[in-house]
Amino acid sequence: MNRLILHAAAAFHLCCSIALAQSGFPVLSDGEAPGLHILHEKTYDGTSLWGYINGGADVYLEYGFSQLLARKAEADGIKFQIDLYRMQNPASAFGIFSISAATCPGGDSLDAHHCISRYQVQAARGDFYVSVANDKGTPEAGRIGMTIVRRLLSQIGPSDPMLPPVFGIPSLRALGGSMKFMKGRLGIENGFPAWEGLFSGCDTYAAHILPVRSDTVELSLAHIAFGSVREADSFSSAAGFQNFRPAGVQRRETEGAIRCLWRLSDTECVYLEAGTGYDRMDAIVSAVDAFVTR
Amino acid sequence: MATRRTFVKSIAAGSLGAAVLTPSVNTVLAGILPEEKTRTNAADLTKYPRTEHSMPGKFPGRVVQVRSEKCIADNVFNRGEIDRMVREGIVKLTGEEDPGKAWRMFVSPSDVIGLKVNPIGGTLLSTSHEIVHAVIAQLEAAGIPRKQIVIWDRREFELHEAGFTEANFPGITITGTERKDAAGSFYDAAGKLYGEAMIDKQWSYWADVEQSYDAETIPYMINEGKHSYFSRICTQQVDKIINIPILKNAGSSVTLCLKNLAYGSISNTGRLHKTLWSETSAEVCAFPPLRDKVVLNIVDGIRGCYNGGPGANPQFFTDYKTVLVGTDPVAVDRIGYDIVLKKRIAENIQKEESPKGKKFLELAQALGLGVADPAKITLESVTV
Numbered sequence: 001m002n003r004l005i006l007h008a009a010a011a012f013h014l015c016c017s018i019a020l021a022q023s024g025f026p027v028l029s030d031g032e033a034p035g036l037h038i039l040h041e042k043t044y045d046g047t048s049l050w051g052y053i054n055g056g057a058d059v060y061l062e063y064g065f066s067q068l069l070a071r072k073a074e075a076d077g078i079k080f081q082i083d084l085y086r087m088q089n090p091a092s093a094f095g096i097f098s099i100s101a102a103t104c105p106g107g108d109s110l111d112a113h114h115c116i117s118r119y120q121v122q123a124a125r126g127d128f129y130v131s132v133a134n135d136k137g138t139p140e141a142g143r144i145g146m147t148i149v150r151r152l153l154s155q156i157g158p159s160d161p162m163l164p165p166v167f168g169i170p171s172l173r174a175l176g177g178s179m180k181f182m183k184g185r186l187g188i189e190n191g192f193p194a195w196e197g198l199f200s201g202c203d204t205y206a207a208h209i210l211p212v213r214s215d216t217v218e219l220s221l222a223h224i225a226f227g228s229v230r231e232a233d234s235f236s237s238a239a240g241f242q243n244f245r246p247a248g249v250q251r252r253e254t255e256g257a258i259r260c261l262w263r264l265s266d267t268e269c270v271y272l273e274a275g276t277g278y279d280r281m282d283a284i285v286s287a288v289d290a291f292v293t294r
Numbered sequence: 295m296a297t298r299r300t301f302v303k304s305i306a307a308g309s310l311g312a313a314v315l316t317p318s319v320n321t322v323l324a325g326i327l328p329e330e331k332t333r334t335n336a337a338d339l340t341k342y343p344r345t346e347h348s349m350p351g352k353f354p355g356r357v358v359q360v361r362s363e364k365c366i367a368d369n370v371f372n373r374g375e376i377d378r379m380v381r382e383g384i385v386k387l388t389g390e391e392d393p394g395k396a397w398r399m400f401v402s403p404s405d406v407i408g409l410k411v412n413p414i415g416g417t418l419l420s421t422s423h424e425i426v427h428a429v430i431a432q433l434e435a436a437g438i439p440r441k442q443i444v445i446w447d448r449r450e451f452e453l454h455e456a457g458f459t460e461a462n463f464p465g466i467t468i469t470g471t472e473r474k475d476a477a478g479s480f481y482d483a484a485g486k487l488y489g490e491a492m493i494d495k496q497w498s499y500w501a502d503v504e505q506s507y508d509a510e511t512i513p514y515m516i517n518e519g520k521h522s523y524f525s526r527i528c529t530q531q532v533d534k535i536i537n538i539p540i541l542k543n544a545g546s547s548v549t550l551c552l553k554n555l556a557y558g559s560i561s562n563t564g565r566l567h568k569t570l571w572s573e574t575s576a577e578v579c580a581f582p583p584l585r586d587k588v589v590l591n592i593v594d595g596i597r598g599c600y601n602g603g604p605g606a607n608p609q610f611f612t613d614y615k616t617v618l619v620g621t622d623p624v625a626v627d628r629i630g631y632d633i634v635l636k637k638r639i640a641e642n643i644q645k646e647e648s649p650k651g652k653k654f655l656e657l658a659q660a661l662g663l664g665v666a667d668p669a670k671i672t673l674e675s676v677t678v
Contacts, residue, residue, distance in 0.1 A: 047505075050563070057567075100609075120607065189545040190546075193648050197649060213642065
């Protein structure tokens with residue numbers, strides 16, 4: 001009996017894999033969540049995303065958008081908007097997720113990168129950013145939304161983007177925080193506007209930013225790869241440093257903020273910005289210092 | 295002649311993680327030339343003399359904010375209360391106690407009146423039906439024939455998807471510039487986009503930036519090149535416009551009166567979002583088809599959003615329980631901007647104002663469309 005179940009499960013997953021391979025998208029059919037009925041679905045390729053979300057499309061295009069499958073569905077009188085954005089790579093999918101999801105109440109565990117709120121479940125896995133929104137905000141709507149997202153994620157192989165090693169420093173890992181991945185002008189504008197000024201001269205950078213906020217600490221640590229030496233110089237200048245060139249750490253303290261910049265190469269750095277008064281600050285700086293100079 | 299050159303080089307799929315981990319790969323990332331001011335035909339605006347109806351309208355620098363705790367509860371919009379909020383707003387703005395007389399300060403029974411809504415968020419976050427019903431009911435009570443009221447936006451099918459249909463708004467014309475036929479095709483039997491017949495090439499916003507569109511995209515843009523043509527809906531079909539945007543953010547700025555009008559009234563917008571957002575939002579509104587026809591702005595802030603805009607990301611929806619009313623779109627936008635900014639700071643989305651956030655307001659003020667300086671805006675708050 002157990003063997004039969006295993007064979008059936010294997011066949012099911014094979015069917016899913018074939019369907020995913022054929023369409024490029026996870027499948028979702030009527031009845032796969034309680035009462036679910038798919039009303040309409042449409043795909044958008046490349047810049048036709050403007051036809052779906054107008055100017056909202058630009059940030060997706062900037063991150064590297066491939067295709068969207070937008071489904072409208074209904075279950076027990078609740079309307080669902082089920083959007084599967086296929087991005088060009090896992091980093092882009094995670095990036096879009098990281099700027100689309102902010103403070104998340106959390107809840108039942110779905111995936112490494114997920115965000116659950118009353119009206120919406122969002123997740124990033126592999127090349128996909130998934131958003132399932134409902135129009136009721138009820139617990140039932142939430143449960144159905146979760147079922148839909150689980151069904152979709154189960155068909156996507158885990159392929160998370162690699163993080164820069166600096167974020168593996170144990171004392172940083174202990175701080176928690178929610179990683180963001182930024183690209184381009186709209187990325188920073190939408191995802192981390194506090195640093196918009198720092199990146200005002202940069203268009204072709206890629207930045208992992210870990211903001212940490214608690215009662216005792218407010219800091220943001222970033223690993224940034226700039227598209228050019230000019231952009232690196234522009235950033236360091238905006239952060240108040242003379243230039244990007246010196247090796248090792250540059251540190252300055254002004255107006256209640258500490259800023260540290262570690263140059264890793266002509267176009268790559270680690271940057272830390274924190275409020276003064278955090279008693280573990282020197283330990284954090286030393287840990288990054290040791291990591292960079294090892 | 296290009297005054298701004300943007301070089302976009304893509305990072306090969308899958309290489310980004312490696313690019314971050316391996317500095318040498320950074321060489322695949324492209325450089326970009328310093329930003330220069332992109333030329334537009336805003337200089338031509340001096341050719342068009344202002345009229346008595348030109349923005350900022352009858353009440354420059356004046357905004358009424360109406361709040362009600364009862365306008366929405368448990369996800370249900372209270373139509374009666376929203377109707378009351380709109381009425382209070384008009385009465386307070388005009389100082390005219392008779393609502394009918396107040397409305398007739400802006401429109402007359404002979405006018406064809408276009409209600410410019412924002413349906414882009416579909417059923418999740420579009421201009422609410424309740425506020426549009428309120429405006430229609432009050433216009434009718436003021437003597438405006440129902441048949442002379444038009445609900446419009448750029449995309450007719452988005453209006454339908456957001457529920458702006460004959461069934462929900464019987465007797466009201468519902469129309470858009472970009473459209474499909476009953477079979478879902480954007481093209482007529484001759485292979486011509488239906489949208490082409492809806493643009494007026496006499497009126498164009500020219501900007502020295504262009505974008506090519508593929509076959510999937512062109513039906514949503516209508517034309518390529520450096521011109522964005524105004525919709526015939528605003529150049530020919532309607533006499534007056536009542537603008538009813540939603541209170542929502544667009545990155546660290548807002549998409550309210552000016553943005554709703556500008557991007558909702560012209561073709562070929564894909565080229566304009568990224569680098570000319572502020573200029574387009576301000577300058578397009580300074581052309582006569584909008585500048586001289588928009589008589590009133592009523593911002594639907596019953597439910598709006600503070601992040602994730604201009605799309606509809608429900609995690610960031612919030613019930614502002616507010617309606618803003620004014621003839622001056624710049625002043626109304628400035629008040630709305632402050633409301634959204636305050637919420638974004640409260641929610642830790644941003645710590646302080648972005649330097650670019652209100653650039654479009656400053657440009658609009660410089661074009662004479664209204665008042666952006668909060669010190670010169672009279673804000674009257676009403677709680678019903």
